[in-house]
Structure formats: structure tokens, C-alpha cells
Amino acid sequence: MSFLNPLALWALTAIIPLTAVYLLKIKPRKQPTTALxxxxxxLSQRKSSSLFQRLRHLLSLLLMLLAFIAIVMMMARPQLGSQNRQDLLIVIDRSASMNCLDHGRSRLEQAKDQARQIVLALHGRQRAAIATMSDDFVFHCHLTDDTRQLTDAIAAITPGYTAVTDAALSQVGQQPAWAREHRVIVLTDGCFDLEKWPENKHVSLERIGSPQQNVGITVCDLTPLPSNVPTLGLYVQLVSTYDQPVEISLTLSHVEDASTDSKRLVKVWPLTLEPGVNDGQVFEIADDTPGRWLLELDHEDALVQDNTAWMVVAKPTPVKVAVAAEPRYFFQHAVNAFAQNQAVMTLSELDQADVVLSQQTASDAGHAVIFAPQNTSPWWESVGKPLDAFVPRVEIKDHPALRYLDMSALRFAGAKQVSLPAGTVVWVRSDQGVPLMWWGQHAGRSAIVVNMDPAEDVFYLSPYFPVMIQSFASYLVGRQAVDPSTYRPGERVMLDRAAKRYSPKLQQLGFHKIGVQDKLIACSLLSEADSLVGDVTIEATQQSVARGQAPAYWFGVLALCLLSAECLLYHRRKVD
Amino acid sequence: MLLTDPDFVRRLEALYLLARKVLGGSLQADRKSTRKGSGITFADHAEYALGDDYRSIDWRVYARLETLMIKLFEIEEDTTVHIILDCSRSMESKFLHARQIAASLAYIALSSMDRVVIHSMGQTLETILPHTHGRGKLMTMLQAMQDTPCSGNDSRFSELTRELLVRYRRRGMVIVVSDFLFAEGYETGLQRLQWFGHEVYGLQVLDDQDTRCTLRGDMDLTCVETGNARRVTITATEAAAFEKAMANWNESLKSQCAKMGIGLTQTTTDVPFDQVIQAILHRGGLVA
Known part of the structure; x- marks a missing residue:
């Protein structure tokens, strides 16, 4: 035997005072009197003439009758509302904004309480399922009329730190296959894109919480800046739900020892936050120590989690680049341009190089960036006549390797007709369709071929020449995409670019070591929708749902109260 | 305090002196008889009849009217004072006070050369002190009262008065010292005493427990005399009702006595006995 509401057993302690009342009743104090x-x-006068005495008997009768009626009603198990008992899907929002403290309790706890009340009102005659929504839609308990199972599922729901995604919202509105006649009750604070709210007559919304005052970090990035002195650049965007500008302090600290959480305060910025989304701000810090960094808002507000951003500044590993092209001076100069303070690239010997810069043909070592292809190679089949005037056209827009290149500024001087082997990925073509820039793979090595002669038109002197070499070299070794200083909950971290292997979704805020190489990453809330916990204008659906204990339960409580009152008011008195 | 205590006796003596002062002169058998005879106080004239004392012929009247007339004088005789002391258990808390008052009255009576009989009224009427005369019996009287227990159950006042009248047919004075809390009432007893020609005087002695009710809660109220019990829950309402009923009872006793021409003094144990006696002496009606 188990109890759905074991706290109710505390009512048994009422036996003690009741017994005491009874014992006191049968053992009154003896008192001698001279005028009995x-x-x-x-007493005879009161008995015969007092209205109170007569009323007392009537009151006792009335109490007993009411107690009897209450017990009968309890046994009859009355129901409120219609007899149509739909299957319920109770969806609890467990996004980050539900961690917001609202009148001393988190919104998630309030939502769970509401869910419990709805489950208690099922009375075992109605089925329900429990699900949560945040970055995805997860069932915690499938359709059942077992109240214990449902309450256990509700209790097992833990706070999340992800935002509500469109995918999760669309699943809320989908017709569940298991229910013919159903109703979906979403318990949420509404901190998501309201335009994505599913228009479905079965879906009703129960508003949790009220607007709260909060400030939070919604965007941040910390990255080394090219400079003669060690410098980090901090980009941060803050939001505020206050009606008035609010003064806050933004502190940046470096975590010196992760095991003891000892921090070194690096910088404090006093800021005035305007209501709503504030413009992003850039700060420079004369420090480029790699490792763990903390950006904190020194302000007490409703949502604590968005007051801290955890960030990681990675120590860059330079790409070893060997030059096998002439004139070597320009190529070495281009590499050296990125070998200084951040050491993105470094010159290397041919046998130790990650990337080889060559012209006309490829070397046998490492990946290659090849200019002005000639003859044949594994990355092109044949080279023809020089091209006439043409306009370059980017085939793959937003390609990471082309991110810093302005194609309109590149003339591709000396470009020739080429034919490429199958499997080659062309990034840029001429308007006649001649490949101008492509990527190919052969025998475990890859190469980027640029159909242009840098010696013509003095491309060596163009600022895009070193940029191109750095971008291509980084791309070939898989470092062109700089890891962000912090991730958002729900995102995955790329562990192996070549194999396209990702980590599981990040769920917890803070610093993490993931993968076999214990890659250090950071995860911060950074969600504008969740930080704006006070600006939600969502209204609850005007469709009531039964909550709380069954009417029979309250009839039982009433019967107990009436019987106790009758005992105290009537039997307790000895005067006949 | 013992009744035979010298200090108590001294206080009785003081009371007697006060009585003499208040009432003026000797108290010796100064109660007027309704019979005419050979006293010293002229009462009336009567026609001479054979056998009358020649010395009582009023010759001055004979000289004027030529008719033999004799002078009649009031007979001054002693009287019997019956003191009925309530010895029921209801008097337990005020018994000493009641005995002190009764002893004071008895002492004054003995000093006035009256005959004193003291009765205890409990379940039956017992004689504490038989017919006694003179101040020399003071200690006898005090000792007898000292030895009287307070153990009577269910005193029935009216029946006991009838018993008194059966035993003592000569008229006198009856002083009842009691709380007058008789369940069957006091009217019949008082009327009976008065109807037989006794001078009746009531002395009601109460204490704080009688007049005030401080009890609260569930009680088994038990009568101290009969042992009968009643289970009640006493609230402020019930307590107030009791105090009111007690006040009505005492007021009723007072008005009933006034209606019957019976002297009554109501006192409590808070008032010293000699003050009670002084008040009676000053007010008159009992000794004078």
C-alpha cells in the first residue's frame, strides 16, 4: 500500500487532542459546595427557559446532520464541471527563464505545483501525460491514469538552461497519435518567440509567474586581438527589464586555479543599463592569458544564471607552413605576418610542415595551397589557355575559408582554362564557368588551388595575399573556424571536424572538459528571450482546468471538522 | 483561636461592658413580664378583692373615691435565650466565627441573669448547653461550645424548630446562628418559632466561598452535607448566575425577616465577631 498524499497522515495526530477531550470529559474535577x-x-432554569440551551441541541443536531451529509457526498464522489474527461498532455516549460525567482520560488517549482494540482484533480478517471519543452520536447510520463506515476514524473523534472526552440513549440501543437480527444496544457512563463505559438484549439496555455526585474548577459565573446601588446577583446551585450536605467558593475576575472575557483579580478566596468536590449559594447583588456574567464554582473535580480558568462580563451597553436614557391620572399613575408603576437602561422621545414605553399604543382608533403596550376596533378587534370576578361563568382557563399576575402577585389590574373577531377569542390568560378578556386582531396591530403598567378598584377602586394594564405592554411588543418569563447546550452561542440563528430548537447552552465582530449569549453546562458523575464505579455488561455483535490476529499475534511466541532461544542459540555 | 482562650474571654468582657453602657444600668432580669404582680414598677389599679394584700391598697384613691383600690406592679422575671447554632457541614469554613458570635451572645445573656440554652443544629437538634444561669457558667458554656463538632448532615431547619418547640414550651428568645443555606427553605422554621411566641433573631454568617464563584471548567459539584453531586461546566455565565442567585437568596431572607418582624444580621467571616456584636448592640432589637 502506498499513499499519494502521505502528508495527510499527519491528520492522525488529531487523535491525541480528541482523546484528551474525551478523557477530560469523563474525569471532571470534584468540587464541594455549600449551595448545591x-x-x-x-441549571434547571437555564435548561427550561434558556433559548441558548435549546439552540445548543439544535446546533448539535445540525452539525451531525451536516457531517452525515458530507460523508454521504464523499462516498458519492461528486465531480465538478462536465462529464467529458479528455486525455491531458501537461507540458512544463523547463527553459532557462523558468529558473527565475518569482515571489520567492522558481517558476519551474510553481509550474510543477500547478501540474501536481491538475494531476490530483484527475481522480483516477482521466489519463494524462507529462512532457517538458525547452530546446526539445521530451516525454517524462506517457499517458496513464496512475497518479503516483504522474507525480513522480513531475518531481523528476529538473531545471534546464536552454531556451525554448521553435522545434519544441511545433511539437506542442502536433496532434498526438495516442489521443483521440485530448487537451494540451502548457505551463510556461512565455519567454519564447510568441509568433511560433501553435494555433491549435486543443492547446491551452497556463501562465506561470509575473513580470520580474532582471538584467542579464545575452551576448559575449572574448578573443585575442591582433596587437603589439597582449590584448583581449571583449564583446558584450546586456539586457534589462527595469523600467528605469539601472546602475550595475560588470567584472571580468581570470580563474587562476580551477580546483579552488580562485579568481584574479582583471577589470571592473561601471555601466548604466537602459531598459530593454542595450547596444553591444567592446572592451579591450591588456591581458591575453589563456584559460578560464568569468564575466559577472554584480546585481541582484530575478534570474541569477544570466548574470555570469563563462568563457575560455584558447592558447593558439600555430599552423606550420613551408614555402615551396617562388619568389619565396613574398610567401615567407605573408606567413610571418601571422607569426607574430598571436602565432597563427609559423614558417617550417618542408618535411615538418602542415601546409605547403607552392606554385604550378604540389609537393608530396602535407596539405597544399597551390597557385597558378600547370600541367597535371591529382587536383586538376589539365590546364588550357589563359582566360579573357571574366567576373569571378562565388559558388559557396559564406564559406569559412572565404570569410575574410573580398572576391570583388580579386582579379585572378593569369587564370587559365582547367579541367578538374571528379569530387573536386569548386568554391569560385568565372562567369564562363571556369574554376578559379577549388578544394580537392587525394591520398589523405587536401589542397586548395587558386587559378591565378600572384606574380601578375603584383598580387603579392595586396593585403588579401597574406589573408588568403592564412585562411586557406587554417582551413586545411581545420583551424579556420575559431572556437567560440563560450557556447550556449543546447549547442554541440565539434570534436573532430574531418569526421564531423560532435559532442552531446551542452546542458549545464560553466566550464566543461569534453572529448577524449579533454577540450576545455565554456557554456553560458546568453539567451535574450530568457533574460527578458519581465517583458512577457502572454495571456493565459481562457479555458479552465480542474485542479486540486477531488470534491470528495473536501467533503471528507468537512465531515471531520463538523464532527470535531460537535464534539467540542456539545459533548464537551456537561451541563444538561 | 480557642473559645476558652483568655484573650477571647477578655473580648467577651469588653462586649458585656459595652452592652451595659449602651443599654443603661443593670441588665439583671430586666425583661418585662406581661403578668402583673409584686414588682416595684407601677402598672395599674384594680378593685380590691378578698385575699388581696392590704399593703397594696391605695388609700389616697380611697379618700377621694371611697372605693378600695389596690396598686398593681409589673413583675420582672428572667427569660430563656435559646441559641441555635448551625453545626452542619456547610458551616465548616465559618464555624469558628459562628461559635464566637454565639458565645458572645450567650455571655451577654448569662451576665444579664437570663437562662441560656445552646442547641446544635445538624441532622438532629442536640443540646450543647442545657439551662444555664449566671456568669459563673461562662467557662462551662465556652468549653461546651469548643467541644461541639461541625459534622451535621442535611440539616432540616423547619423540622428541627418543631422539635425545639416540643421540648421547650416556655416562651423565650431564639437566636439562630446559621448560613441559612437550607435547601428546603427557612420560612417555615422562622414562622413556626414566631407563631409560638418566641422572640426570634437571625444571624446569617457567610464567607467568600458562599457569595462568590471563582470556579471555572468541568466540575463534579458535590453538596458538602448530603453528598449529592451534579456535573456541570462552569463558565463565566454560570458563575455570574450563581452569584446572582446567592444574592437573591440573601435578599429574600432579609425581606422575609423584615416582613415577619424578625431581626436579622448578615455578616461574613471577614468581619470580626466583636464588631458584629457591637453593631447589634448599637442598632438594638436583640438585647434591649
Whole structure:
């Protein structure tokens, strides 16, 4: 035997005072008197003439009748509302904004309480399922009329730190296959894109919480800046739900020892936050120590989690680049341009190089960036006549390797007709369709071929020449995409670019070591929708749902109260 | 305090002196008889009849009217004072006070050369002190009262008065010292005493427990005399009703006595006995 509401067993302690009342009743104090006949006279007069005495009997009768009626009603198990008992899907929002403290309790706890109340009102005659929504839609308990199972599922729901995604919202509105006649009750604070709210007559919304005052970090990035002195650049965007500008302090600290969480305060910025989304700000810090960094808002507000951003500044590993092209001076100069303070690239010997810069043909070592292809190679089949005037056209827009290149500024001087082997990925073509820039793979090595002669038109002197070499070299070794200093909950971290292997979704805020190489990453809330916990204008659906204990339960409580009152008011008195 | 205590006796003596002062002169058998005879106080004239004392012929009247007339004088005789002391258990808390008052009255009576009989009224009427005369019996009287227990159950006042009248047919004075809390009432007893020609005087002695009710809660109220019990829950309402009923009872006793021409003094144990006696002496009606 188990109890759905074991706290109710505490009511058994009422037996003690009831027993005490009974015992006191049968053992009154003995008191001698010299005028018992006067007492008898008083009591007989009260009995015969007092309206109160007569009313007391009537009151006792009334209480007993009411108690009897309450017990009968309890046994009859009455129901409120219509007899149509739909299957319920109770969806609890467990996004980050539900961690917001609202009148001393988190919104998630309030939502769970509401869910419990709805489950208690099922009375075992109605089925329900429990699900949560945040970055995805997860069932915690499938359709059942087992109240214990449902309440256990509700209790097992833990706070999340992800935002509600469109995918999760669309699943809320989908017709569940298991229910013919159903109703979906979403318990949420509404901190998501309201335009994505599913228009479905079965879906009703129960508003949790009220607007709260909060400030939070919604965007941040910390990255080394090219400079003669060690410098980090911090980009941060803050939001505020206050009606008035609010003064806050933004502190940046470096975590010196992760095991003891000892921090070194690096910088404090006093800021005035305007209501709503504030413009992003850039700060420079004369420090480029790699490792763990903390950006904190020194302000007490409703949502604590968005007051801290955890960030990681990675120590760059330079790409070893060997030059096998002439004139070597320009190529080495281009590499050296990125070998200084951040050491993105470094010159290397041919046998130790990650990437080889060559012209006309490829070397046998490492990946290659090849200019002005000639003859044949594994990355092109044949080279023809020089091209006439043409306009370059980017085939793959937003390609990471082309991110810093302005194609309109590149003339591709000396470009020739080429034919490429199958499997080659062309990034840029001429308007006649001649490949100008492509990527190919052969025998475990890859190469980027640029159909242009840098010696013509003095491309060596163009600022895009070193940029191109750095971008291509980084791309070939898989470092062109700089890891962000912090991730958002729900995102995955790329562990192996070549194999396209990702980590599981990040769920917890803070610093993490993931993968076999214990890659250090950071995860911060950074969600504008969740930080704006006070600006939600969502209204609850005007469709009531039964909550709380069954009417029979309250009839039982009423019967107990009536019987206790009758015992105290009537039997407790000895005067006949 | 013992009744035979010298200090108590001294206080009785003081009371007697006060009585003499208040009432003026000797108290010796100064109660007027309704019979005419050979006293010293002229009462009336009567026609001479054979056998009358020649010395009582009023010759001055004979000289004027030529008719033999004799002078009649009031007979001054002693009287019997019956003191009925309530010895029921209801008097337990005020018994000493009641005995002190009764002893004071008895002492004054003995000093006035009256005959004193003291009765205890409990379940039956017992004689504490038989017919006694003179101040020399003071200690006898005090000792007898000292030895009287307070153990009577269910005192029935009216029946006991009838018993008194059966035993003592000569008229006198009856002083009842009691709380007058008789379940069957006091009217019949008082009327009976008065109807037989006794001078009746009531002395009601109460204490704080009688007049005030401080009890609260569930009680088994038990009568101290009969042992009968009644289970009640006493609230402020019931307590107030009791105090009111007690006040009505005492007021009723007072008005009933006034209606019957019976002297009554109501006192409590808070008032010293000699103050009670002084008040009676000053007010008159009992000794004078």
C-alpha cells in the first residue's frame, strides 16, 4: 500500500487532542459546595427557559446532520464541471527563464505545483501525460491514469538552461497519435518567440509567474586581438527589464586555479543599463592569458544564471607552413605576418610542415595551397589557355575559408582554362564557368588551388595575399573556424571536424572538459528571450482546468471538522 | 483561636461592658413580664378583692373615691435565650466565627441573669448547653461550645424548630446562628418559632466561598452535607448566575425577616465577631 498524499497522515495526530477531550470529559474535577440547591436551581432554569440551551441541541443536531451529509457526498464522489474527461498532455516549460525567482520560488517549482494540482484533480478517471519543452520536447510520463506515476514524473523534472526552440513549440501543437480527444496544457512563463505559438484549439496555455526585474548577459565573446601588446577583446551585450536605467558593475576575472575557483579580478566596468536590449559594447583588456574567464554582473535580480558568462580563451597553436614557391620572399613575408603576437602561422621545414605553399604543382608533403596550376596533378587534370576578361563568382557563399576575402577585389590574373577531377569542390568560378578556386582531396591530403598567378598584377602586394594564405592554411588543418569563447546550452561542440563528430548537447552552465582530449569549453546562458523575464505579455488561455483535490476529499475534511466541532461544542459540555 | 482562650474571654468582657453602657444600668432580669404582680414598677389599679394584700391598697384613691383600690406592679422575671447554632457541614469554613458570635451572645445573656440554652443544629437538634444561669457558667458554656463538632448532615431547619418547640414550651428568645443555606427553605422554621411566641433573631454568617464563584471548567459539584453531586461546566455565565442567585437568596431572607418582624444580621467571616456584636448592640432589637 502506498499513499499519494502521505502528508495527510499527519491528520492522525488529531487523535491525541480528541482523546484528551474525551478523557477530560469523563474525569471532571470534584468540587464541594455549600449551595448545591442553588446550582440546581440555576441549571434547571437555564435548561427550561434558556433559548441558548435549546439552540445548543439544535446546533448539535445540525452539525451531525451536516457531517452525515458530507460523508454521504464523499462516498458519492461528486465531480465538478462536465462529464467529458479528455486525455491531458501537461507540458512544463523547463527553459532557462523558468529558473527565475518569482515571489520567492522558481517558476519551474510553481509550474510543477500547478501540474501536481491538475494531476490530483484527475481522480483516477482521466489519463494524462507529462512532457517538458525547452530546446526539445521530451516525454517524462506517457499517458496513464496512475497518479503516483504522474507525480513522480513531475518531481523528476529538473531545471534546464536552454531556451525554448521553435522545434519544441511545433511539437506542442502536433496532434498526438495516442489521443483521440485530448487537451494540451502548457505551463510556461512565455519567454519564447510568441509568433511560433501553435494555433491549435486543443492547446491551452497556463501562465506561470509575473513580470520580474532582471538584467542579464545575452551576448559575449572574448578573443585575442591582433596587437603589439597582449590584448583581449571583449564583446558584450546586456539586457534589462527595469523600467528605469539601472546602475550595475560588470567584472571580468581570470580563474587562476580551477580546483579552488580562485579568481584574479582583471577589470571592473561601471555601466548604466537602459531598459530593454542595450547596444553591444567592446572592451579591450591588456591581458591575453589563456584559460578560464568569468564575466559577472554584480546585481541582484530575478534570474541569477544570466548574470555570469563563462568563457575560455584558447592558447593558439600555430599552423606550420613551408614555402615551396617562388619568389619565396613574398610567401615567407605573408606567413610571418601571422607569426607574430598571436602565432597563427609559423614558417617550417618542408618535411615538418602542415601546409605547403607552392606554385604550378604540389609537393608530396602535407596539405597544399597551390597557385597558378600547370600541367597535371591529382587536383586538376589539365590546364588550357589563359582566360579573357571574366567576373569571378562565388559558388559557396559564406564559406569559412572565404570569410575574410573580398572576391570583388580579386582579379585572378593569369587564370587559365582547367579541367578538374571528379569530387573536386569548386568554391569560385568565372562567369564562363571556369574554376578559379577549388578544394580537392587525394591520398589523405587536401589542397586548395587558386587559378591565378600572384606574380601578375603584383598580387603579392595586396593585403588579401597574406589573408588568403592564412585562411586557406587554417582551413586545411581545420583551424579556420575559431572556437567560440563560450557556447550556449543546447549547442554541440565539434570534436573532430574531418569526421564531423560532435559532442552531446551542452546542458549545464560553466566550464566543461569534453572529448577524449579533454577540450576545455565554456557554456553560458546568453539567451535574450530568457533574460527578458519581465517583458512577457502572454495571456493565459481562457479555458479552465480542474485542479486540486477531488470534491470528495473536501467533503471528507468537512465531515471531520463538523464532527470535531460537535464534539467540542456539545459533548464537551456537561451541563444538561 | 480557642473559645476558652483568655484573650477571647477578655473580648467577651469588653462586649458585656459595652452592652451595659449602651443599654443603661443593670441588665439583671430586666425583661418585662406581661403578668402583673409584686414588682416595684407601677402598672395599674384594680378593685380590691378578698385575699388581696392590704399593703397594696391605695388609700389616697380611697379618700377621694371611697372605693378600695389596690396598686398593681409589673413583675420582672428572667427569660430563656435559646441559641441555635448551625453545626452542619456547610458551616465548616465559618464555624469558628459562628461559635464566637454565639458565645458572645450567650455571655451577654448569662451576665444579664437570663437562662441560656445552646442547641446544635445538624441532622438532629442536640443540646450543647442545657439551662444555664449566671456568669459563673461562662467557662462551662465556652468549653461546651469548643467541644461541639461541625459534622451535621442535611440539616432540616423547619423540622428541627418543631422539635425545639416540643421540648421547650416556655416562651423565650431564639437566636439562630446559621448560613441559612437550607435547601428546603427557612420560612417555615422562622414562622413556626414566631407563631409560638418566641422572640426570634437571625444571624446569617457567610464567607467568600458562599457569595462568590471563582470556579471555572468541568466540575463534579458535590453538596458538602448530603453528598449529592451534579456535573456541570462552569463558565463565566454560570458563575455570574450563581452569584446572582446567592444574592437573591440573601435578599429574600432579609425581606422575609423584615416582613415577619424578625431581626436579622448578615455578616461574613471577614468581619470580626466583636464588631458584629457591637453593631447589634448599637442598632438594638436583640438585647434591649
Amino acid at each position: 440547591f442553588l446550582w440546581q436551581q440555576i
